[in-house]
Structures are given as structure tokens and as C-alpha cells.
Amino acid sequence: MFQEPDYRENLSLMLSEVLHDIGVNERIVMSRRRGNMLREIMSNIQNRLSGLNVTSYNLGSQSEGTTTIGLHSDIDILVCFHDCNIIQEWSEWEPDKLNYLMIHDENTTPGYCFLQLLRDDEPLPATVIPDEHHITDRRGRILYKNTMINDLLQGADQKHGPSIAEQGQPGLCDRDRVSALPCKSWPQSASGWLQIQGISRWPTQEMRRYAASNGCFVVPTGSKVSEYPELEWRISTTLAERCLMFNQNITQIRCYVLLKMILKSFLNPQDEINISSFMCKTVLLHCIENTESQIWKDNNLYTCLTYCLLELQNCVHNDCCSHFITTENNLMAGQFTAETKHELSKNICDFIQNDRQWLLSIDIDDVGHRLQVKLNRVPHRIYYFPSSLVIYENVKTLAYINIANDVSYQHMLILNFLLNKNIRTIKQSIGKVMTFCDNGTRLEHAAFKLLAPFIFTTYGSILASSSIGENNQVSPQALVWLSAGLNSDISSSRLKLASVFYSTGDMEKADLILRHTEQQYYSYPVLPICYCHHQLPEAVTAEFKRLCNEQSEDCIKHITAFCVRFIQKEINCVPKELQYEMFTHKYEDCWMDWAVVDSLPFLYFLQYKINRHLQRHQDQQQALCKLIRTLETDKNLKHRETALNILGQCMEQENRPQAALKCYMLSLQQRARNNAANYHICKLLSGLLVC
Known part of the structure; x- marks a missing residue:
């Protein structure tokens, strides 16, 4: 089968080069994996700190790097x-x-189970139905219905089996969230998989031991062919599957990417999901297990792809694609009508017979055009393609921006948790997270280093607000925590510290911090970061991309400026002009009673206030001009309405009421509802009428 003519080897090498050039290479695969694992860990740090008894796992193509x-x-x-x-x-x-108790009997579909409720005082079946999510079957067993997922669907865009789909904003990926319950032990229905050894001796015994030690999950969805779809729970071995994907070589990954491109381009037209990418992954895993490992090399990619397509065609023909681990589970059961099956089988057959023609027609990432150039079918000058280095730079930059956005998102969730907690509880929660991370892996340490400074700064600011409220001084303990958080990013934590000193009247210290922050801001290609609006920045400079390309993810601390967030517990550290923002319900009630402002406008606002207090009129006017210029030129501001509101109050203090009113009206154009500008306008007009 694998002794093929030279043209197959040549085409394989050309295909491998094309896939390398579009980003399916070791560097980008590892970059995608590391970024997604860091984001997964940060999510779980937030879960622990917030006291949530849940664990999140980033899975699928993004986390595997197979995209x-x-x-x-x-x-x-x-x-x-x-x-x-x-x-x-x-x-x-x-x-x-x-x-x-997981129940497998004649009524459950292979790969699925029922969940029988047990008593909590002794190991016996429960006899009382606790709520509407449970039902008694004809054998008297109390079973847990999988429809509990419906409680989580509020506001979701779509439902795909057990998942909740969140529609991505421009530039961001969609997210499929799947709820699951954990089982510490390996599924009995897959016990045979731990013993069987394939031709290639893959998966290795080490992979199988890892799989067994991580148990499995049950996911709230029934089989399409089940008689009891509301009672069945799918058995998921997703951590074992992730391990298998993490242990594939680059040729196997390229083969999987090509399968998905063929699927999307020719087999699932117009977003129809006849064959899922998971089925393609399963076919690939079976093929890897049943072939010698030396087959999977770049000069044999074309043949490996053909082999996988033949296996996929065989699955469609037989209406059977056995799950790689739980082999009794047929992924294609009830999937196709007879007409769809015939059409799919014909399309796969046509592709195999005319594969070179179809490969040259793949539009995704210009694969077809790139391959034509490689094969000298068309002159290179007809097409311009980004080089692999440019794509690597773009992918890595996006990975770092996504990591920074996730830091912003997790910090937002942490602040939401802190709203109603006392200082002692907050300290205990932070201590638990620090202990967990101290005993963690290198990757867990790296994730904690990114998120921890924001936690420290917030806690320090809460302590400072408390001590300012008592005696208008900042306690030494608060300063220790604020200092520990200074390197969160280029500006936000420093601006909080400056705001703390400003609030106590220590203008000289505040001014010193602001001067240093402004100097640092313009020493690097800084990108504003804020998850509040779920959008990527509009403008990313070449210098920013270069730094991302050359350095580890820790560099985001030096090239990003996060928005500055204050909650009610920090109110004594907030200038009064910004405190008005704390009495509006913002962003569709995602949070309440917060003040949030972009770093650069807040920096110039504080400079304006401090220089006014120090009677430095020229510096005061210079800061005001910088604030105005920032609003006019910075396309990446996420809280423009807040910046306009504080500028309006500066204009009032300059005795320029018409300019102030213009600022408030522009603010309302940005956000008509839940905007402090409404209050400012009423107050301003009231003052003018009195005069």
C-alpha cells in the first residue's frame, strides 16, 4: 500500500511545505497549546479563589494546535x-x-449510561425523588435526567448536544461550553482499551496509564438512537483523547488538518454537519494505531491522507465509526439518512479518485493556490502569500493578546466574587490560591505570575480604602500588597497606587508614579487591553508583533495597558469624579457599581488633578490637552464614555460649561443607557439655571 510512485512522494513534500507555511508546524502548534493551557489554568485559579467547586478544561482544535x-x-x-x-x-x-451510580443495561446505548441517585448516609439506592430533575423508572430506580443543562442555557445562542455555544465577537473565537460531572475511575466499558496494543505500539503504555489515572466524565446528552434520550449521559474520555493528540507527530497533525479542510470544503458544504471533525479525528487515531509508525512522515503525507479517506469512506458505507476508546460506541449511529449516506460515500469516492484536482481547489488558507505554485502550475508572481514567519508572528501575537484578554476576564470574575466578601475571607481565599500555585507545575507558576499581580493590587487597594476611611492614611500592609502587584502590566496597577496616594493628599508621590508610568508607556509599543467589550484591539503595531515573536508570554506585562477597575470596597481610593461611575448599572448588568476607565485617559486625568492641586498651571493644561488628544486619536479605547465624562468634569472645573456639555453629549452617543453623563448633564444645567 505504501510503496508508491515518486509523484506521491513529491506531492507529499509539497503538501507538507504548504501546511508548514500556513502555520501547521511545530512552533505554532506548541505556541497554540501553551497559550490555551495557560488560559485553562488561569480559569481554574479564578475558580479556586472564588470558591467554585468546578474545573474548566480547554479542549478541541485550539488547545491541540490542530487548526x-x-x-x-x-x-x-x-x-x-x-x-x-x-x-x-x-x-x-x-x-x-x-x-x-453509573448504570449500564440493555436499555442504555453503548458509550452511554444512566445515573442512579444513591443515599448520602449509607451506600444504598435513594427512595425519595428530590426534585424535577429526577425520575423513577419502571424498576423503581431514581434516575438523574440530563435536561438539567436547560438551566444553563439562559442567554445562549445555540445548543449543540450537551454544549452551550457563545457567539464570538469580531476577531474572537466562538466558545462551546460543555457541562460535565466527574468520575474518578476509568469507564468499565473501555477497560479493554487499556490492554490492547496496536501494530504501531501506539498509544504507549504511559499514555494508557495517564488515561486510566484521570478517569472520565459524564456529559448530559443522550444518543440519537436512544429510547430514553432524556435519561442517558454520554461517557467522555476527553482528557485521554487530548493526551493522544498531544502525542502525535507533525505529519499526523497535518493529516488531521487536511481532513478537516476537505470536510469543510467538500463534504460538509454550507455549514451542514454530516461528518464531524471528531469523526475525522477518530478515523485518524484508528489509522495511526493500525499502521507502522515510520509511515507517518512528511514524504508520505499524501498516502496517509488517502488511507484516512478510505477508512472514512468505509465508515460511512457501514454506518459505523467506532469511538477510539469506547469501541462499542458508534459515532455514526443515527447520523445519516440513506440519501445523505449515498451522497457522502459518492463524494468521498470522487475525492479519492480525483484527489489532486480537489486538493488544488481548497480555498481555506489558500492551500490550493499555494500548492499550485509549489507544483509550478501557475507563476509565483500571480499570488502573494504571507510567509510562515509572518503567520507565526500573527498567530503568536494573537495568542498573547488572547492570554491578556483572559487575564482581564478572570480578573473581572474575581472582582465580582469580592464584591460581597469581607477582608478576612478575601485574604483566606488568596492564601489558598497561593498555596495551590506554590505546589504546582511550571506552567501553573507561569499562569499565576500573569494573574496574581491584579489580585494583589485589588486586595491592597481594598485594604487602603479601609484604612483611608478610618484615618486618611494608607496602612503598611496595604502598601506591601500594592507594591507586590505593580508589575501587572505597564500602567493599571501603578495608576491604582497613584490614585491611592492622590486620595490621601500625598500629591508628590502620586506625581512621581505618574511621571514614571507615562515614561514607561511611551518606551514600549503598548496595546490597551480590556475584556469588558469582548473585542480585539483595532490596531496592533509591527513592533508589538516583533516583541511577541521574540519573547515569552511574560512580555505582555511590559507591552499591555489594562483598564483600571475599582469596586465599591475601593471607593476611598477613587477620585470623586470617577466615583459617579460607581452608581450606574453598566454593560448589560455584567457588573454593578464599578468604576472602569482606560489607563491612558486616567493617567492624564490624575495628572490634571494633581497639577491643579500643586498649582502648576502649565503642567495642568498640558495634561488636559493630552487627555483631549487621547480621546481624539486612540482607536483602542474601550471606555470612551467614561473618559468623556471625566473630561467633561475637568471642563467644568475650567469654567467651560459648553465644552463640558459637549463631552457629556458625546458620552451619551457612546452609551445611551446606564451612563453617569445623564447625571452630569442634569447637574450642569441646574447650575446654569441657578446662575
């Missing part, structure tokens, strides 16, 4: 709720917990 820019892969997030103890043996039962 390209043109494939537009979404982010699959599995959210595991640890409130339940899912068991397969009675010995796994735990007292005072919500225990469920």
Missing part, C-alpha cells in the same frame, strides 16, 4: 462540576455527598 487561521475553529470548554460523586463500584461511595 489554522482559515479553519476558524471554536474553543471547546468542558466545565466539570465536582458537587457530585459519580461511581461505578459501591466501594467508591462517599458519605455526605451527592452520589450517583
Whole structure:
């Protein structure tokens, strides 16, 4: 099968080069994986600090690195709720917990199970139905319905099986969130997989041991061919599957990417999902297991692809694609009508017979055109393609921006948790997270280093607000925490410290911090970061991309400027002009009673106020001009309405009421509802009428 003519080897090498050039190479794959793992860990740090008994896992093509820019892969997030103890043996039962026994019988589809509710005081079946999410079957067993997922669907765009789809904003990936419950033990239905060894001796015993040690999940969805779709739960071995994908070589990854491109271009037209990418992944895994490892090399990519397509055609023909781990689970059961099956089989057959023609027709990432150039079918000058280095730079830059956005997002969730917590509880929560990360892996340390400064700064600011309220001084403990958080990014934590000193009247210290922050801001190609609006920045400079390309993700601390956020517990550290923002409900009630402002406008506003206090009239006017210029020229401002509101108040203090009114009106154009500008306008007009 694998002794093919020279043209196959030549075409394989050309295909490999094309895929390398569009970003399917070791550097970009590892960059994607590291970025997604960091984001996963940061999410779980936030979960721990917030006291949530859940664990999030970033899965799918983005986390595996098996995607390209043109494939537009979404982010699959599995959210595991640890409130339940899912068991397969009675010995796994735990007292005072919500225990469920996995049931496999003649009524369950292979790869699925029922969950039987057990008592929490002794290992016996429960006899009382607790709520509407449970039902008694004809055998008297109390079973957990999988429709509990409906409680989580509020505001979701779509439902795909057990998942909740979140529509991505421009420039951001869609996210599929899947709820799951954990089972500590390996599924009994897949016990045979741990023993079987394929031709290639892959997966290795080490991979199988890892899989067994991580147990499995149950996901709230039933089989398409089930008689009891509301009672079945799908058994998921997704962590084992991620391990298998992380242990593929680059040729195997390229083969999978090509399969997905063929799927999207020719087999699933117009976004129809006849064959899923998971089916393609399963076919690939079976092919890897059943072939010698030396087959999977760049000079054999074309043949490997053909082999996978033949296997896929065989699956469609037989209506059977066995799950790689839980082999009794047929992924294609109930998937196709007879007409669809015939059409798919014909299309795959046509592709295999005319594969070179179809490969040259793939539009995704210009694969077809790139291949034509490689094969000298068309002159190179007809097409301009970004080089692999440019694509690597773009992918890595986007990865770093996404990491920074996730830091902003997790910080936002942490602030939401802190709103109603006392100082002692906050300190205890931070201590638990620090202990967890101290004992963690190198990757967990790296993730904590990115998120921790924002946590420290917030806690320091809360302590400072408390001490300012008592005696108008900043406690030494608050300064320790504020200092520990100074390197969160180029500006936001420093601006908070400056605001603390400003609030106590220590203008000289505040001024010194602001001068240093402004100097640093213009020493680097700084990019404003804010997750509040779920959008990527409009303008990214070449210098910013260069630094991302040359350095680790830690560099985002020196080239990003996060928005500055204050919650009510920090109110004594907030200038009164910004405190008005704390009494509006903002951003569709995502949070309440916060003041949030972009770094650069806040910097110039503080400079204006401090120089006014110090009676430096020229410096005061210079700061005001910088604030105005920033609003006029900075396209990446996310809280423009807030910046306009504080500029309007500066104009009032300059005795320029018409200019102030213009600022407030422009602010309302940015956000008509839940805007402090409404209050400012009323106050301004009231003052003018009195005069």
C-alpha cells in the first residue's frame, strides 16, 4: 500500500511545505497549546479563589494546535462540576455527598449510561425523588435526567448536544461550553482499551496509564438512537483523547488538518454537519494505531491522507465509526439518512479518485493556490502569500493578546466574587490560591505570575480604602500588597497606587508614579487591553508583533495597558469624579457599581488633578490637552464614555460649561443607557439655571 510512485512522494513534500507555511508546524502548534493551557489554568485559579467547586478544561482544535487561521475553529470548554460523586463500584461511595451510580443495561446505548441517585448516609439506592430533575423508572430506580443543562442555557445562542455555544465577537473565537460531572475511575466499558496494543505500539503504555489515572466524565446528552434520550449521559474520555493528540507527530497533525479542510470544503458544504471533525479525528487515531509508525512522515503525507479517506469512506458505507476508546460506541449511529449516506460515500469516492484536482481547489488558507505554485502550475508572481514567519508572528501575537484578554476576564470574575466578601475571607481565599500555585507545575507558576499581580493590587487597594476611611492614611500592609502587584502590566496597577496616594493628599508621590508610568508607556509599543467589550484591539503595531515573536508570554506585562477597575470596597481610593461611575448599572448588568476607565485617559486625568492641586498651571493644561488628544486619536479605547465624562468634569472645573456639555453629549452617543453623563448633564444645567 505504501510503496508508491515518486509523484506521491513529491506531492507529499509539497503538501507538507504548504501546511508548514500556513502555520501547521511545530512552533505554532506548541505556541497554540501553551497559550490555551495557560488560559485553562488561569480559569481554574479564578475558580479556586472564588470558591467554585468546578474545573474548566480547554479542549478541541485550539488547545491541540490542530487548526489554522482559515479553519476558524471554536474553543471547546468542558466545565466539570465536582458537587457530585459519580461511581461505578459501591466501594467508591462517599458519605455526605451527592452520589450517583453509573448504570449500564440493555436499555442504555453503548458509550452511554444512566445515573442512579444513591443515599448520602449509607451506600444504598435513594427512595425519595428530590426534585424535577429526577425520575423513577419502571424498576423503581431514581434516575438523574440530563435536561438539567436547560438551566444553563439562559442567554445562549445555540445548543449543540450537551454544549452551550457563545457567539464570538469580531476577531474572537466562538466558545462551546460543555457541562460535565466527574468520575474518578476509568469507564468499565473501555477497560479493554487499556490492554490492547496496536501494530504501531501506539498509544504507549504511559499514555494508557495517564488515561486510566484521570478517569472520565459524564456529559448530559443522550444518543440519537436512544429510547430514553432524556435519561442517558454520554461517557467522555476527553482528557485521554487530548493526551493522544498531544502525542502525535507533525505529519499526523497535518493529516488531521487536511481532513478537516476537505470536510469543510467538500463534504460538509454550507455549514451542514454530516461528518464531524471528531469523526475525522477518530478515523485518524484508528489509522495511526493500525499502521507502522515510520509511515507517518512528511514524504508520505499524501498516502496517509488517502488511507484516512478510505477508512472514512468505509465508515460511512457501514454506518459505523467506532469511538477510539469506547469501541462499542458508534459515532455514526443515527447520523445519516440513506440519501445523505449515498451522497457522502459518492463524494468521498470522487475525492479519492480525483484527489489532486480537489486538493488544488481548497480555498481555506489558500492551500490550493499555494500548492499550485509549489507544483509550478501557475507563476509565483500571480499570488502573494504571507510567509510562515509572518503567520507565526500573527498567530503568536494573537495568542498573547488572547492570554491578556483572559487575564482581564478572570480578573473581572474575581472582582465580582469580592464584591460581597469581607477582608478576612478575601485574604483566606488568596492564601489558598497561593498555596495551590506554590505546589504546582511550571506552567501553573507561569499562569499565576500573569494573574496574581491584579489580585494583589485589588486586595491592597481594598485594604487602603479601609484604612483611608478610618484615618486618611494608607496602612503598611496595604502598601506591601500594592507594591507586590505593580508589575501587572505597564500602567493599571501603578495608576491604582497613584490614585491611592492622590486620595490621601500625598500629591508628590502620586506625581512621581505618574511621571514614571507615562515614561514607561511611551518606551514600549503598548496595546490597551480590556475584556469588558469582548473585542480585539483595532490596531496592533509591527513592533508589538516583533516583541511577541521574540519573547515569552511574560512580555505582555511590559507591552499591555489594562483598564483600571475599582469596586465599591475601593471607593476611598477613587477620585470623586470617577466615583459617579460607581452608581450606574453598566454593560448589560455584567457588573454593578464599578468604576472602569482606560489607563491612558486616567493617567492624564490624575495628572490634571494633581497639577491643579500643586498649582502648576502649565503642567495642568498640558495634561488636559493630552487627555483631549487621547480621546481624539486612540482607536483602542474601550471606555470612551467614561473618559468623556471625566473630561467633561475637568471642563467644568475650567469654567467651560459648553465644552463640558459637549463631552457629556458625546458620552451619551457612546452609551445611551446606564451612563453617569445623564447625571452630569442634569447637574450642569441646574447650575446654569441657578446662575
